[in-house]
Each structure stands twice: as structure tokens, then as C-alpha cells.
Amino acid sequence: MxxxxxxxxxxxxxxxxxxxxxxxxxxxxxxxxxxxxxxxxxxxxxxxxxxxxxxxxxxxxxxxxxxxxxxxxxxxxxxxxxxxxxVIDLNPNYIYAQDENGRYLLMNQSYAQLMGKDIRYMIGKTDDDINKDSIKETPFAHQEIDSHKLGKFSIIEESITAATGEERWVQTVKVPIHINESSALLAVSTDITERKQYEDEIKFQANHDALTGLPNRRMFNEDLTNLLEKAKINGSEIAIVFLDLDRFKYINDTLGHNFGDCLLIEVSRRIERLLKQSYQSAQVYRLGGDEFTILLPRSTSKDCEGLAKRLLKLFVEGFLIDNNEYFITPSIGISIYPKDGDDANTLIKNADTAMYYVKEREKNNYQLFTSEMQHHFYRKMMIEKHLRTALENDEFELYYQPILDLKTNKLIGMESLIRWNNHILGQVRPDEFISIAEETGMIIPIGQWILKTAVKQSVSWQKEGTEPFRISINVSVKQLLDPMFVEHVKTIIENANIDPSNIILEITESIAMYAESMIEKLNRLKALGISLSMDDFGTGYSSLSYLNKYPLDSLKIDKSFVMGMHRDDENKAIVKTIIAIAKQLDLKVIAEGVEGFEEWHFLKEIDCDYAQGYYFSRPLPADDFKENWLKELN
CATH class of the missing domain: 1.20.58 (Methane Monooxygenase Hydroxylase; Chain G, domain 1)
Structure with missing residues (x-):
């Protein structure tokens, strides 16, 4: 033992x-x-x-x-x-279990905090029981326990509002379990708010313009497609409004891309404010660059015109950027479903066509699409196509129009004017192809050809015994912006052995957009010995403060003020004012578009220096000009 x-x-x-x-x-x-x-x-x-x-x-x-x-x-x-x-309480996920009647069997601390309740208070109660005793609903108050679905595994994503009022996104995994021979549902919810915010940010970036925050082209195409589907069912109309800023590229190139970006932001804000105030069903998009589009559901032609007029008014006031005020204007084109097309591509193309129709003409206006525009742009396309080979095919010709001294009635010079005769298009007007040449960059080689040809013709006439006289040559802003332009002019003068004082380059008022940089280039041209004249004065954007800085020799009054001047006192006053300004600046004045005796007489009375127009002669080919004018001059 x-x-x-x-x-x-x-x-x-x-x-x-x-x-x-x-x-x-x-x-x-x-x-x-x-x-x-x-x-x-x-x-x-x-x-x-x-x-x-x-x-x-x-x-x-x-x-x-x-x-x-x-x-x-x-x-x-x-x-x-x-x-x-x-472990469950330390788990940041929201964990809870409910029986088939929706009563809570268990939960962790994270879920209780989300609900804003105590665990002991909630066990054994349903969401309805809890909500009766609470001002705010529980986050999952609208979830129903379907006894038929208790045996099914499921994963759902949903947005909830926590007891704190904060909106949260959760992904909930629901698993059926059995407790004491009864069915229950165990749920584990993971907070995916950050992931959702990131996804929303990615989605926003994919569908919105990074600069202005406006919906982009992708969103525009999607919304337009959806609106068209609804419109086809409802039989309603939809308007597409295309808006493009006039001369924005010049501004962007001159003042810099940062300035251009600030301007685009301000434009987008003005449009958004207008739509929020008066057109709440409309949405504005930025398609890229300076192009904006507005979708206007359930709108008639009258509604669209009303919006277009209000859009134009938005640009009457200047845009304040860096404490300086700047002005810009829009060109607006409109197409309407189903009148102008029954699919997105056609409607977009037609609105774009209407917008460019405005831009080519007056700018700062709006235009509803018409079928006639299609013919216009087809011709424009053909002009662009044939323009590219016009120099090679020797299709251009220079015409010359005399310029007379109003005091002596003698010929003092001539203006060279380009003409184009194509074997398919026939005679193409300068106002048709010059703008296209500028858009495509063809104006650079065409301008060089004009300058060479005009100088060569002048030298040829002088060799034949004609006394030297001045020849005016039009120069595009695009040519002046060419870094090599001054060198090209210098080379042409030297090769032709012409007195540079007999050459007048006519520039347009649009150089005002490049004021400081352009002044330096004009001074370099003046240093070559040539003269400078401002063409079409009074129709552009010249500032009088810059006009005094330009090294000009003369102003040319635009023909729109001169033609019919004797019947319009307003035009008379404008012409008088221009002449007075020119005299104060010690500049000569040339009036173009003189078509009758009355205009000639009035210009002579108010001390205008020179004139040209149909009253004296139409533009003539070189041989005709020599026959009709140079023989008389000799």
C-alpha cells in the first residue's frame, strides 16, 4: 500500500x-x-x-x-x-448574425459602434425594434431577412449611413448557419469606402475634363446616346449646341498656355452658372481645346436660339485674369434631333458644321444648321484639296489695282491682288481660299509667291522704262508669325535689286493680339527700308495706344465704310474720324472701295490722301494694267 x-x-x-x-x-x-x-x-x-x-x-x-x-x-x-x-471585437469588419426573424444573435463592437448602440441592448432585437426606440434608422434598417434565402451564400455592395451621419460603402458577405436546429444568417461587412472613393475618382477622371472639371467627350457621347434613345421613345426633340472660342489659338500662343487655361476655366464657370440658373436640364461638356458642347433635352429651335443669345451675352463682359480684363467672343452652331439627323454622329457633324459656318463669316454669333451648309463645306473641302497643288500647277495670277493721289489725280502706286483659276473649281474668290490657306498653313508658300511675283513684275516694268512707283502687297498674320519672314523679305529685295522704299506691306489689325512681339518684327521690316500700311482699318481690334507704337506709314480705310458713304452719315463720321486720327499720328490715308463720284468728291473735300476702287479701275491682269495705266504714266 x-x-x-x-x-x-x-x-x-x-x-x-x-x-x-x-x-x-x-x-x-x-x-x-x-x-x-x-x-x-x-x-x-x-x-x-x-x-x-x-x-x-x-x-x-x-x-x-x-x-x-x-x-x-x-x-x-x-x-x-x-x-x-x-478576436471578433478586435476585427475592424462589421460582424453580426440574425435569425430568420431578423433578431440579432451576436455582433462585434465595430458593428455596435456603427449602429451607435450597446451590444447588450441590441441582442435579441430586430432593426424595427431598435428603430422604434431611436430617432435615426440603423444603417441596415431596410434589409429584409428572407427565410427562403437563408440557405444561400451572397456578396453585396451597398451604401449605408452610419449613426454619426457619415456615408460609408460596405461589402457584405452573408453566410447561412444553423444554431440549435434553427437557421440564421452570419454577415461580415468590410468597409470599402476608400476603394469606392478611389473608383469614383478614377471614373470621374475618365469622364471629366481635368482642367475645368466638366464632363468630357466620352461622357458627352454616352449622354447623347442615352438621350436619343429616350427621345425616340418619347417623340421629343434634343438640341446640340457647339461653342468655340474665336481666335483662342492666337491668344494661347501669345499669352501662354497658363493664361489660356485660366480663360477656359472662367468660360466654363460662366456657362455652368447660366445653365444652373435658367436651363437646369441642360449639361455643358468640354470636348477639348476651346470647344464646348451643351446638350439641351426637350428643346425646340426657339429654345436653342434663346440659349444661344444668352451665351453670347456672357461674353460681352471681359474676363478678369491676373487683375487684367480680356475679351473673347464665341461662335455657336446648333443641330436639333430629329430635324437635323437621327443619330449621334450626324447631329454632332451638323452642329460642328453650323459652328464653323459662323466662324468663317462674322464670328461672335450663332447659327442653326441648314442643308445648304453641307454644299458650302463640300466646296471648302474641294478648295483645300486643290489648293495644295495650285502653286505646282501654276494656277495663281496677280491682278493689280491702281492707287491715285486725290490731290493730283495721278497714279502713285498699285495694290497686288491674287486670283486663282482652277480647272475643276473655276475662278475661286480670294475671300474663299485665303482663310483656308491660313488654316492649313499654305498661306506661307503662297505669300512668298505673291511677294516674289509682285516685286519681279514691278522690276520688269521699271526695266521697260516705267518710272518707279509703289506696289502694295498684302501680308497675312501667319506670315508675320513665321520666324524666317523678315529674312525671306530681305532675300527677295536683294535678289530683285529693287529699291525697298517702293514696297509697301499691308498688314491687318489682328496683329494687335501680338502687340509687343509684333512691334519688334515690324521695326525689323522698317529697317530694310520698306513701308508699312495697316489694311482694313476700323474693322479689327487695334488699340490706339498700340497704333502709336507701330512703325506705320499709312492707314487704309476699309471699303465697308467708304462704299455708299454719301448715303450714310454714320460712315461719313467714321471716315472723318479715321482721317483725323491718321493726321494726328502723321500717317497717310488710303480709302479703298471708291465706286462713285460722290465718294471721290467727299474724300477729296475732307483731305484724304489716296484712293482706290472701281470708280478708277477694277483689279487688272499685268498686261491690261500696263496697257491702261502705265502707258499713260509714261
Missing amino acids: TFCSLISLNVQNKSIRSFLVYFNIFSSIGYAIGTLNMLPSARLYPSSIALLVYALSILILSSRMHLNIVNNMNKKLYDQWKFLYQ
Whole structure:
């Protein structure tokens, strides 16, 4: 027995060791009681008592050992349960479970905080129960537990409003579980707000212009397609308004891209304000560069014209940039579904056509698309095509129009004017092809040809014995912007061996956009010995402050003021004013467009220096000009 006790004391398991120790004790007691059977008078009663002690000891010790094992197991289960809840509570995801009636069975701390409630308050309640006691609804208040769907696994993304009022995006995984033979739904919601914000930002960048924040071309095409589908069902009209800024490229090139960007931002803000105030169903887009588009659902031609007029008024006031005021005007083209097309591409093309129709003519105006414009732009396309080979095919010719001194009625010079005769297009007017030549850059080689040809013709006549006289040559702004222009002029003068004082370059008022840089270039031209004249004065953008800085020799009054001047007192006043300004600046004045005696007489009376026009002669080919004018001059 002693040996057994010693062995029992060395058992590592506490419960078993305790069982063996106490069992040995009780066994010793039972054994001691059993020895009483040796007494005859005991009649074996001690054996019964010993057996009872053995049985009770085994029962008590077994029960005690079982109780310890159960307690240990319960303690381990409690520790595991506690650890599990700690893990769930520490999990940033929103975890909860609801039975088939929508009652909460469990939840973690993150979910309780999201709901703005205490866990103990929410367990056993449904969202409806909680909302009855609360001013605000729980984030998932509108979720319904469908008992038929409890057996289905699902993943959903949804927007919720937390108890704090903050909007959050979550991705919820719902897993069916079974508890005590009943069904429940375990949900784990992950906060994906940052991911959604990033996705929204990427989507916004893909569909919006980075500079102005306006929807871009991609969004425009998508919205137009959707609107057309609805319009076809509803039988309604849709208007597309194209808006392009006049001469924006010149401004951008002169003042810099940063300035151009600021101007585009200000333009977009003005348009947005107008639409928010008066056309809330309309949306403005920036297609790129200086092109803006407006979609106007359920709109008639009258509605579109009203919007176009209000858009034009937006540009009457200047744009304040860096504390300086700048002015710019728009050209607006409009097409309407279904009158001008029944698909997006046709409507876009026609609105674009109408806009360019305005831009080619008066600018700062609007135009609804008409079918006649298609013919116009087809001809323009053909002109551009044949213009590229016109120099090679020797299709250009210079005509010359005399310029007379109004005091002496004598010829003092002539203006060279280009004419184009194409074997397919026939005679093409300068006002048709010059603008296209400028757009395509063809004006540079064409301008060089004009300058060479005019100078060569003048020298040829002088060699034939004609006394030297001045020849005026029109120069495009695009030519003046060419870095090599001054060198080209110098080379032509030197090669022709002509007196540069007999050459007059006629420039337009649009050089005012390049004031400072242009003054330097004009001074270099003057240094060559040639004269400079400002053509079409009064119709452009000249500033009087810059006019005084330009190294000019003369001004040419635009024919729109001279023609019919005797019937219009307003034009008379303009002509008088221009002459007065010129005299103050010590400039000569040339009036073009003199078509009758009345104009000639009036110009002579108000001390105009020179004149040209049909009253004296139409522009003539070189041979005719020589025959009709130079012989008389000789």
C-alpha cells in the first residue's frame, strides 16, 4: 500500500493523482475494517462495511474527478469563447448574425459602434425594434431577412449611413448557419469606402475634363446616346449646341498656355452658372481645346436660339485674369434631333458644321444648321484639296489695282491682288481660299509667291522704262508669325535689286493680339527700308495706344465704310474720324472701295490722301494694267 501511495504521488495529472491518493487512503481504511473479520464475534459485518467504504470511495472520488474534468473543460471552452469574442471585437469588419426573424444573435463592437448602440441592448432585437426606440434608422434598417434565402451564400455592395451621419460603402458577405436546429444568417461587412472613393475618382477622371472639371467627350457621347434613345421613345426633340472660342489659338500662343487655361476655366464657370440658373436640364461638356458642347433635352429651335443669345451675352463682359480684363467672343452652331439627323454622329457633324459656318463669316454669333451648309463645306473641302497643288500647277495670277493721289489725280502706286483659276473649281474668290490657306498653313508658300511675283513684275516694268512707283502687297498674320519672314523679305529685295522704299506691306489689325512681339518684327521690316500700311482699318481690334507704337506709314480705310458713304452719315463720321486720327499720328490715308463720284468728291473735300476702287479701275491682269495705266504714266 505504501508503494502504491508513493507511485500515486509521482503521477503528473493533478486529478488522477488526487484520485489515487484518496483511493489509497480509503482502500487502507477499508482494508483495516476488513481485518475485523478475524474476530469470530464480527460475523463478517466488517466485510460488508469495508465493501461499502470501497464503493463510496470510488463513487465520491469518481464524481469528484469527473466534476474536475467537466470544470476544466468548461473553463477551456469559456477561455476559447472569450478569445473568440475578443478576436471578433478586435476585427475592424462589421460582424453580426440574425435569425430568420431578423433578431440579432451576436455582433462585434465595430458593428455596435456603427449602429451607435450597446451590444447588450441590441441582442435579441430586430432593426424595427431598435428603430422604434431611436430617432435615426440603423444603417441596415431596410434589409429584409428572407427565410427562403437563408440557405444561400451572397456578396453585396451597398451604401449605408452610419449613426454619426457619415456615408460609408460596405461589402457584405452573408453566410447561412444553423444554431440549435434553427437557421440564421452570419454577415461580415468590410468597409470599402476608400476603394469606392478611389473608383469614383478614377471614373470621374475618365469622364471629366481635368482642367475645368466638366464632363468630357466620352461622357458627352454616352449622354447623347442615352438621350436619343429616350427621345425616340418619347417623340421629343434634343438640341446640340457647339461653342468655340474665336481666335483662342492666337491668344494661347501669345499669352501662354497658363493664361489660356485660366480663360477656359472662367468660360466654363460662366456657362455652368447660366445653365444652373435658367436651363437646369441642360449639361455643358468640354470636348477639348476651346470647344464646348451643351446638350439641351426637350428643346425646340426657339429654345436653342434663346440659349444661344444668352451665351453670347456672357461674353460681352471681359474676363478678369491676373487683375487684367480680356475679351473673347464665341461662335455657336446648333443641330436639333430629329430635324437635323437621327443619330449621334450626324447631329454632332451638323452642329460642328453650323459652328464653323459662323466662324468663317462674322464670328461672335450663332447659327442653326441648314442643308445648304453641307454644299458650302463640300466646296471648302474641294478648295483645300486643290489648293495644295495650285502653286505646282501654276494656277495663281496677280491682278493689280491702281492707287491715285486725290490731290493730283495721278497714279502713285498699285495694290497686288491674287486670283486663282482652277480647272475643276473655276475662278475661286480670294475671300474663299485665303482663310483656308491660313488654316492649313499654305498661306506661307503662297505669300512668298505673291511677294516674289509682285516685286519681279514691278522690276520688269521699271526695266521697260516705267518710272518707279509703289506696289502694295498684302501680308497675312501667319506670315508675320513665321520666324524666317523678315529674312525671306530681305532675300527677295536683294535678289530683285529693287529699291525697298517702293514696297509697301499691308498688314491687318489682328496683329494687335501680338502687340509687343509684333512691334519688334515690324521695326525689323522698317529697317530694310520698306513701308508699312495697316489694311482694313476700323474693322479689327487695334488699340490706339498700340497704333502709336507701330512703325506705320499709312492707314487704309476699309471699303465697308467708304462704299455708299454719301448715303450714310454714320460712315461719313467714321471716315472723318479715321482721317483725323491718321493726321494726328502723321500717317497717310488710303480709302479703298471708291465706286462713285460722290465718294471721290467727299474724300477729296475732307483731305484724304489716296484712293482706290472701281470708280478708277477694277483689279487688272499685268498686261491690261500696263496697257491702261502705265502707258499713260509714261
